[in-house]
Amino acid sequence: MTEVTRKEAVGAQSSHCQKWLGGTKKNNEKSQDRNFPGRYSNQHIHLTMSGSWLEKYGPVVGLLLGSAPLIAVSGPHAVLEVLRRDEFHGRPDSEEIRERSFNKRLGILLTDGPFWVEHRRFTIKHLKDFGFGKKSAEAVILEETEQLMIEMKEMKVVQVSGLFNIPSVNVLWSMIAGTRYAHDDADFKLLLHKLNSFFRSGSPAGNLATIFPVLKKIAPELCGHKKKMEALNELTNFFRKTIHEHKLMLEENNPRDFMDVYLQQMEAEKADDNSTFTEEGLIVLCLDLFSAGAESLSNALSFCLLYMVLHPRVQEAVQKEVDTVIGRSRRPSLEDRTRLPYVEATISEISRINPIAPITLPHTSLRDTELCGYTIKENTTILVNIWSVLHDREHWSDPEVFRPERFLDADGKFVKDERLIPFGVGKRVCLGEILAKDMLFLMFTNLMQEFTFRTPEEDPYPTTDALPGFITAPAPFRVQVTER
Template identity: 40%
Template structure:
C-alpha cells in the first residue's frame, strides 16, 4: 500500500471510468445512474492488489462479486443484528433469524476466494511475487514447520475478505455520496473545478503528486466523509480485560462499539456539524487542518488497515471525475436525497445525474 504500482493501478481504473461515463453520457444529454457507478473501478483496483488481475467490464464473476458484497452489507448491521445478540437462534430458527441467508452469501464469497487461492498456489513461482495472495502463500511456506504459526488458508481467506469487502463497499459508497454533495452544492463543485484547472491544467489528469497542492479538493473529500458518516458506528471490538473508560466499567469480553457519528456531529467541537462546509478543514493559509475529531478510518492502533489505499482511491477517483465532468441534476429530475440506505455501512440511494464533459 502506498507504492507506485498501487497508485498507477488506481489511476488507470479512474481513466477507464471516465472513458466509460463519457461514452454513456452522450455529451451530458443522457442521465446516468451514479449511486453505484464506482463499483467496478473500485473493485478492480482492490482485486489487482489482492490477486494480481483485473476484471473485464462484462465479466460475469465481477458482477457476481459486486452483488455478493452489496447483499452482505445489507443483511447485517454494525451490531451484528439479532444473531449477535442471541446467537443460539441460528439453531432454533436459522431462516427467520437471517442466519441461512447470511451463510449463503458468505459461502459464495468464501468459495470464490478459495478458488482464487488454489489457482495462485498452482501457478506460484518462488521469487516472483505477483500480489498479496502470492506473498502470503510464500510466508506460509517459510513458516510451515512452526508449530505456533498462524499463517494458514483460513487466515488468508479471512484477510482477503476483510480487505476486499470493507475496501470496496466503503470507498464506492463514499464516492457515490461525494457526487450527491456536488449536486446539492454547485458552488463547491465550481471551486473544485477552479482548483483542479489551476493546479493540474486542462491538458493533464490529476495524480497523487498534485494532491499536496489540491487542498480544497482534499477538504471536500474530508467533509463528505465527516458529514455522510459511511460507517457511523465503526467496527465492533472486544474488551481484552476489565477496564474503566471515563468512569464507566467495561468488563472483559464485552463488545465495544464506538459511535463515530457522535464524534463527527458533535456541536461543541464543530459548531455547525449539520452544515456541509469543506472550509472547516482549511487553515488561514489554505492548508489542510488535521483534526483529531475527524476519524472516518477509526482511531488508534486498530484503525483501518486499508487507510492509505482508501485515501488514495478517494482522491484519484473523485478528482479525476470532477476534472473531466460537470455534474448536475438532469432536467425533469428532483434533487436526490442525501439520506442513505442502512446496513453494515451507509450507501447512497439510487439517483441519476447529468455528466457534461469539460473542455
C-alpha cells in the first residue's frame, strides 16, 4: 500500500495544474471533432483528468493546491468505488464554502453526517408528498410544455440558451413553494438571470476556489467570486421573501407545499435548542434544490435540442417512433416510455456524451482509508470524474461518437447500462434523478412530436463544447422551429 506523498502531489501540480488554470496555446485550440465536446478546452478539468493525468499517473492523482491536499479520481473502477463507499461520502468544510450558507453548515449538498442524513430524508419524503416523482408532477410538466410550445409556434427562430429556464424552475418551484410564474413575468426573468449567473460563475476552478481561497488570487478570472456573491444575495433575498409570505398564510393542518411542511417542522421544534430546522436552513435548502434541479434540467433539455440539430437522422428516427407509437391525436405521457425505446436511447446517449455534471461535488474522506493501493488520509478532498466513466473507451468502444443505438439490443429494445451514471450512484446520488428523467422524457418527446429543429442557414454550425460552470451548459445557439 502506497501513500499519496507530497512529492507526488507537487509533481502532478507542476506538470498539469498550470494547463488547467491557464492553458497553453495548444490547449486553447478549438476541437474540430463536433462529437467530442471541448477536447482542447483548458477550462474543463475533467478532460485533463480523463486524459493526460489518467494516462501518466493512473486513476488516483495527488495534488497540492496551496497547502491543501486534493485527490483527483478518474476511471470507472476507482470512480465507482469512491461513489459507493460510505467513508468517501463526506463534504469539504471551509470558510469559503460556508459563505453560501450564513457561515454555517446547512442544506443537503455540502453537508454530511447526521445533519445531512436527517435533512435529506426529510426533503425526499416531503417533496414526494407534493409531486416529486409522482403523477401529479407529470401534469405540471405537461402544462409547462404546452405553454412553451405555444410560445415557440410564434417564433421562426429561437435562442435555445435560457429557453427552458422558466419551465424547469416552475416545475420545481411548484413543489417547493406552490407557485408557478407566467413565462413573460419580468421580475421572474430577472431572478432567472441571477440564478444563471450564480451557476456560470462556478467553473471547475471556481468550485475549487470555494475550498482553496488561494485560487481567487492566482486565477481571479476563473473564480468570478464577486459576481457569484452578488447573485447569491439576490437569490437569498428572493427565498427569504417567499418564506415570510408563507408564514403569513401558514395553516397548521393544511400544508400547501414543501415550504409549509418545513415551516411546520420549525414550529414543532421551536422549544428544542438542538433543532436543526431554521429559516436560514430553509433558505439554503431552497438554494440547494435549485442547484440540483432547475439549472440542470434546463441545460439538459438544451443539450437535447443541440444534438438533434447536429444529428438530423436521429431526430427523424425519434419523430418516426413517436408518430408510429403515439400518433398526433394525443400528447406523449410517462406511460409511453417503455414503448419508445429509441427515444429513451437518444436521451441516454445525450446524457452520456455531454453530461451536465462531469465532475461531482467534492467529496471528502471521513476517516483514514485506502483507494487503489493508496492511503487516503481523513478529511482529504476528492474530485470524482463522472465523465471518465461515461467516456471510458474500454467500455463504450467509441465514446466520442454520438450513437443512440448503443442502448438498443438486436430487437430494438432499450438496454440499461450500469455505466450510465450521469446522476452519480450510491448514497450521494442526485435526489432529483427521477424528476429529471421524467421531465427530460416528457418535454423532449412532446417537442419532437410537434416540431422539427434545424440550424438557421445564416448561423454557424453550433459547437458541442460545453460552457464551464457549477453545471455545464451548451454554448449559445439558435434553432429554426418548423411545425410538423
